Amino acid sequence: MLLAGILFALGLIGLLVRRNLIFMLMSLEVMLNAAGVAFVAAGSRWEQPDGQIMFIFILAVAAAEVSVGLALFLQLFRQYNSLDADAASLMRG
Amino acid sequence: MDVTFYIAASVAILATVMMITRMNAVHALLYLIVSLLAVAIVFYTLGAPFIAALEVIVYAGAIMVLFVFVVMMLNLGKQTIATERSWLTPAMWIGPCLLAAILIAEVAYMLSQAGPVQSRAAFVGPKEVSMALFGPYLIGVELASMLLLGAIVGAYHLARPKLERLETRYVINSDGTRVAAGGNTVRAGAHRPAGEA
Numbered sequence: 001m002l003l004a005g006i007l008f009a010l011g012l013i014g015l016l017v018r019r020n021l022i023f024m025l026m027s028l029e030v031m032l033n034a035a036g037v038a039f040v041a042a043g044s045r046w047e048q049p050d051g052q053i054m055f056i057f058i059l060a061v062a063a064a065e066v067s068v069g070l071a072l073f074l075q076l077f078r079q080y081n082s083l084d085a086d087a088a089s090l091m092r093g
Numbered sequence: 094m095d096v097t098f099y100i101a102a103s104v105a106i107l108a109t110v111m112m113i114t115r116m117n118a119v120h121a122l123l124y125l126i127v128s129l130l131a132v133a134i135v136f137y138t139l140g141a142p143f144i145a146a147l148e149v150i151v152y153a154g155a156i157m158v159l160f161v162f163v164v165m166m167l168n169l170g171k172q173t174i175a176t177e178r179s180w181l182t183p184a185m186w187i188g189p190c191l192l193a194a195i196l197i198a199e200v201a202y203m204l205s206q207a208g209p210v211q212s213r214a215a216f217v218g219p220k221e222v223s224m225a226l227f228g229p230y231l232i233g234v235e236l237a238s239m240l241l242l243g244a245i246v247g248a249y250h251l252a253r254p255k256l257e258r259l260e261t262r263y264v265i266n267s268d269g270t271r272v273a274a275g276g277n278t279v280r281a282g283a284h285r286p287a288g289e290a
Contacts, residue, residue: 007132010109022118022164026125029156030109033132044139049221052144053230056222059151060237064244066156070163071251077167078254 007034021076025069032062097199098138104192105131111188118164122157123189129153130196137203143219 011031015024036055043051108128115121129152136145226234 006106007109010106010113013113017113020118022160022167023113023121026112026121026160029125029152030112030128033129033152037132037135040136040139040141040144044141044217047217049217049225052141052217052222053226053233055144056147056226057233057237059147060241063151063156064240066159067244067248068251070159071248073163074166074252 005034007031007037021073025066025073028069029062029066032058032065097203098135100195100199101131101134101138104128104195105135108189108192119161120185122160122164123186124192125160126153126157127189127192127196129157130193134196134199140216143222 008031011027011029011034013027015027015031018024018027036058039051039054039058041051043049043054105128108124108131112121112124112128115124129148133145133148133153136142136148
């Protein structure tokens, strides 16, 4: 539980501190992983398989999110030639 | 099993801190992979070997390979080889290798223990997980498959290079030429160069 909390906090810090989009996505991964750790720990505490099933769903969501996010970054990089999150703050298409 | 849990947990936290503080994306990726492997060992000590295997295969395998590919794609250029050589200096991969060596030592220790794992938590094997996954959670599996299908189509659509529209290349099939041909759709493409489909 403590490990999940610490990992989640680290991911959040990384998301807030870094301005590089790749780093922000990696921090998101860390946060999703921390949520999975919490689920599995709870599942093994109560001896139920539900926690592990939730982790499998988290895995699927993370895979989908990463593929779409990286595709968006490719488009952004082609358009702005940088991966700075502030470069895309105008959103004018 | 308590000691192995705490060692793996501290390795995970250490690798994550190193990941955040790196300036270079590839170095950060190396530390992130070590962190995910450490979390896999944490799962194993928590009595979830199936999830530990999934974490290594899907997270550290598939998703991280996706990251590596995109980071390499974003750095395309003439000096790519030089930058790649400068990324993988020995000083850079000693850190992740050290942390990974700790994890390997832990795995070897656990394998050398005779018999099944005496974990401090309950052991929930793959059989129970799959019975529940395809029993009461079947609708969740279907939803996940639809989500992944949407992700595939979306990623393909977003990452595709912009195509030139055919109508702007040959001005044949547009409304302007149709008007110029007097509404006769057969004559509308008459000025097209021969030999083009």
